Amino acid sequence: MSEPSPVAGVVDTAEAVRAGEQRAEDVVAQHVARAKARADLNALLHLDEERALSAARAVDERRARGEALGALAGVPVVLKDNLCLDGVPTTCASRILEGYRPPYNADCVERLIAEDAVIIAKANMDEFAMGSSNENSAFGPVKNPWDLTRAPGGSSGGSAAATAAGIGAVALGSDTGGSVRQPGAFCGVVAIKPTYGRLSRYGLIAFASSLDQVGTMTRDVRDGARVLRVLAGHDKRDATSAVEPVPDYEAACAAPVSGLRVGVLRAALDQVEDPDVRAAFSAAEQSLRDAGCDIVDIELPHAHHGVSVYYLVATAEASSNLARFDGMRFGLRVTGDDLLSTYERTRAQGFGPEVKRRIMLGTYALSSGYYDAFYIKAQKVRTLMVQDYQRAFERCDAVLSPTAPTPAFGLGEKTGDPLAMYLADIFTLPPSLAGLPAMHVPVGLGQASGLPVGVQVTTPAFTEVRMLQLAAALEARSGYVCAPPALFGGAG
Amino acid sequence: MARAYETVIGLEVHAQLKTATKLFCGCPTDYGAAPNTQVCPVCLGLPGALPVPNERAMELAAIAGLALGCDVRSESRFDRKNYFYPDLSKGYQISQFEHPLNLGGHLTFLVGDQEKTVGLTRIHVEEDAAKNLHGAGGGAATVVDFNRGGTPLIEIVSEPDLRSAVEAEAYLRKLRDVLMFLGVNDGNLEEGSFRCDANVSVRPVGQEEFGTRTEIKNINSFKFVRQAIDYEVSRQVGVLESGGRVVQETRGWNDVTGKTFSQRSKEDAHDYRYFPDPDLPPIVFGAERIEALRKAAPKLPEQLRAEWTSEWGLTPYDAEVLTGHPAIAAYFGEVAGALDAGGREPRAEAGKRAANFIQAEVLRDVKTSGLDATFSVPAADVAELLSRVQAGTLTGKQGKQVFSEMASSGEGAEAVIARLGVQAPISDTGALEGDIRAIIAANPAQHEQYKAGKTKVLGFFVGQVMRVTKGAADPATVNALLERLLQE
Numbered sequence: 001m002s003e004p005s006p007v008a009g010v011v012d013t014a015e016a017v018r019a020g021e022q023r024a025e026d027v028v029a030q031h032v033a034r035a036k037a038r039a040d041l042n043a044l045l046h047l048d049e050e051r052a053l054s055a056a057r058a059v060d061e062r063r064a065r066g067e068a069l070g071a072l073a074g075v076p077v078v079l080k081d082n083l084c085l086d087g088v089p090t091t092c093a094s095r096i097l098e099g100y101r102p103p104y105n106a107d108c109v110e111r112l113i114a115e116d117a118v119i120i121a122k123a124n125m126d127e128f129a130m131g132s133s134n135e136n137s138a139f140g141p142v143k144n145p146w147d148l149t150r151a152p153g154g155s156s157g158g159s160a161a162a163t164a165a166g167i168g169a170v171a172l173g174s175d176t177g178g179s180v181r182q183p184g185a186f187c188g189v190v191a192i193k194p195t196y197g198r199l200s201r202y203g204l205i206a207f208a209s210s211l212d213q214v215g216t217m218t219r220d221v222r223d224g225a226r227v228l229r230v231l232a233g234h235d236k237r238d239a240t241s242a243v244e245p246v247p248d249y250e251a252a253c254a255a256p257v258s259g260l261r262v263g264v265l266r267a268a269l270d271q272v273e274d275p276d277v278r279a280a281f282s283a284a285e286q287s288l289r290d291a292g293c294d295i296v297d298i299e300l301p302h303a304h305h306g307v308s309v310y311y312l313v314a315t316a317e318a319s320s321n322l323a324r325f326d327g328m329r330f331g332l333r334v335t336g337d338d339l340l341s342t343y344e345r346t347r348a349q350g351f352g353p354e355v356k357r358r359i360m361l362g363t364y365a366l367s368s369g370y371y372d373a374f375y376i377k378a379q380k381v382r383t384l385m386v387q388d389y390q391r392a393f394e395r396c397d398a399v400l401s402p403t404a405p406t407p408a409f410g411l412g413e414k415t416g417d418p419l420a421m422y423l424a425d426i427f428t429l430p431p432s433l434a435g436l437p438a439m440h441v442p443v444g445l446g447q448a449s450g451l452p453v454g455v456q457v458t459t460p461a462f463t464e465v466r467m468l469q470l471a472a473a474l475e476a477r478s479g480y481v482c483a484p485p486a487l488f489g490g491a492g
Numbered sequence: 493m494a495r496a497y498e499t500v501i502g503l504e505v506h507a508q509l510k511t512a513t514k515l516f517c518g519c520p521t522d523y524g525a526a527p528n529t530q531v532c533p534v535c536l537g538l539p540g541a542l543p544v545p546n547e548r549a550m551e552l553a554a555i556a557g558l559a560l561g562c563d564v565r566s567e568s569r570f571d572r573k574n575y576f577y578p579d580l581s582k583g584y585q586i587s588q589f590e591h592p593l594n595l596g597g598h599l600t601f602l603v604g605d606q607e608k609t610v611g612l613t614r615i616h617v618e619e620d621a622a623k624n625l626h627g628a629g630g631g632a633a634t635v636v637d638f639n640r641g642g643t644p645l646i647e648i649v650s651e652p653d654l655r656s657a658v659e660a661e662a663y664l665r666k667l668r669d670v671l672m673f674l675g676v677n678d679g680n681l682e683e684g685s686f687r688c689d690a691n692v693s694v695r696p697v698g699q700e701e702f703g704t705r706t707e708i709k710n711i712n713s714f715k716f717v718r719q720a721i722d723y724e725v726s727r728q729v730g731v732l733e734s735g736g737r738v739v740q741e742t743r744g745w746n747d748v749t750g751k752t753f754s755q756r757s758k759e760d761a762h763d764y765r766y767f768p769d770p771d772l773p774p775i776v777f778g779a780e781r782i783e784a785l786r787k788a789a790p791k792l793p794e795q796l797r798a799e800w801t802s803e804w805g806l807t808p809y810d811a812e813v814l815t816g817h818p819a820i821a822a823y824f825g826e827v828a829g830a831l832d833a834g835g836r837e838p839r840a841e842a843g844k845r846a847a848n849f850i851q852a853e854v855l856r857d858v859k860t861s862g863l864d865a866t867f868s869v870p871a872a873d874v875a876e877l878l879s880r881v882q883a884g885t886l887t888g889k890q891g892k893q894v895f896s897e898m899a900s901s902g903e904g905a906e907a908v909i910a911r912l913g914v915q916a917p918i919s920d921t922g923a924l925e926g927d928i929r930a931i932i933a934a935n936p937a938q939h940e941q942y943k944a945g946k947t948k949v950l951g952f953f954v955g956q957v958m959r960v961t962k963g964a965a966d967p968a969t970v971n972a973l974l975e976r977l978l979q980e
Contacts, residue, residue: 203831323583
């Protein structure tokens, strides 16, 4: 066993609260205190101390009355700011939604509350989940807890930074093309993107509907498994949510991995230049081999089109999804001389540059005369990528790859070059486009950078059990503990 | 005019599907509620809300497709039609563009006494927009009522097969009739649940290719459709005759001036950027489900008329009257069915009996509104009443009296009969013979006429008998007795 994490996680907290060893109110108070102490990270957009403490007290009172508590009793949760929380500001880190308070809870919020979790804060993010560094927030960038001069990744950068800094036992993010996995990699936390349809998207403010999935960020794999079990399942309010049984993900974490065939994209790996990323991958490959897995080389012949396909499909959907932010019913309205100028001014002032860029790209891709050449062609290549995975999974049970091509890059380093920024997602995009479950597992700190590094595990649709099994094995053999030295005085 | 022109018309009808809830959320579709009281995050397009298709709406659309001879697709899709307008909460309308539910089809109807068949291009499903209210409450502001937003519609697109305003009106009336009988649409033009856009062009007679068309939007009465098309045809002919060209554009209809007016030219046409809605998986209708819908679909007026005239003894006129509204047709069906089930007389007699009674008595004070109709007496009670007449325990005249009392008091037949002390008709020949002999004896002149072959005076004797028995004698028995005794 490795050293325990300096801050209790999901499972330990829930069990302690259920057993009466700890009061939910005390747990939440500690997390709120840490959140306030680390305001410099800018990880949170809204901290609702009173609401959180009162929810925690309600959990304690229910236990005092002898009621059985849920699987997440007293577990403090941070929500990415694109998840609707009834009556609480939900902005997507955009000026256009400043002051907006949704009148309803997202499905995943309802499920968390039903299991006695306590939502403590809304996390900063790239505006409308568009970005890979959290520098596209209208409310300022988030700092990486491992090195305050570096980016936390994006778009769920606030969720990742909060989790790494011990603010909340779990943070929910959303992943469209890597938006929980890549910040998970930059901040050294476990980040799960479930199969498309595994979780309801109801109440997740859409970026690209055919790709968006809610994901979890935790400090270890078992914590992620417990939260996933709570969140997974069919929701009749989301027509794309799957009707599939929900297995015991937590139990899967203890299952042996020997005999599993793990596919490796050798050709893609050769293109990775960063020594820490290469070393982390080799170590992960070796540890799975040691655990009895068979390593097989595989190919995904169309994976290199991932960035192009993604930036056509996702922007096309976004251009339409973001049309409802028109200043008419909610959020910002900048009144002009007539209807058209009201639309124009509201959207010109409400959206940031990256959001505008993507709306423009997507509008173009859907325009008459360009639709076939861009949108339709992208969908065809997307189908080829799905078929690539189907063929690969005839030869292996899971695919192992780096999560990001580099460890956390510096704040401001890539903001001038959108394309370079988009390339931060080359490993995370293919599973997203194929709708597959994929997760980031930290395996250690890079020798060169001193920053967290890890790998991505991808498995066939609805085989999260197998994915978690492999992730737990990698985690156990790595000895990694999430404890950024700047925050926890050099532990880990 | 120098040349003769032919009019070419294609119609697009938006018909609201008769569902309890909206197309993509659970909000009610009732008309006339206070503004913005039938709304939720989904139909308001709030961030994070998602659409879920209303299965019943899709079924109703398929029922319409089956009845109109469409190819009901086993897989159809919803697309997004993107444009900005305050009555469109999401910035796009969810519609079916590339893969509609129903393809092809046709509608046959009468224009005068000529049968005409018009081809259908497609019938697709889409959500309605909300309602902009300009200057409501006297202010300059435009406000929006989202109650209607998200209501399910089908759009029925015809081929350009219509050749006159009269044909267009006949087509619309027939289409509304069909949809109402299917229970798909309530046919309520005033409430906007059946609206029409007309594509109109003219071409010189003999010319193969179509002229440039204009589209007249949102016409909400049959009369206005006829007027708008007639106006537009003469306008276009005028333009061409004076050497001009018809501009392809969208036009509105002003029912005060009786004119169409330009709204939007082709140059300002939107690029709607249609693409498949990623929130909605394809709609799948298996062959079994389509078959079940086909079997369960209500009968259309012409099917009912054919059955009623061939099996149920109705004249074409009776059948036409009784299929005037689906609720009246259902009423007749229930009454005639119950009388037929009693087995006391042949089906054709039972049908005729029900038809005559309903037309003479019931239809006098029926009120219809949309698909609903209010009858003063429920069909089951009328069936019960007529079965007594059928059985001979009430005369026809007594039946009418009892009905009138049932209608005003709301009581059932039995209660009315008891209260009024209505006597069963006397059909005992022994009891009647004395009276009849006395009447014959008292009227020797008429008796002589009868014997001389003037059988018409039988009516006189019947009247006398009825007067003496206060209408309680069974007419058939009286007739038979009189015929025998007058010969003596």
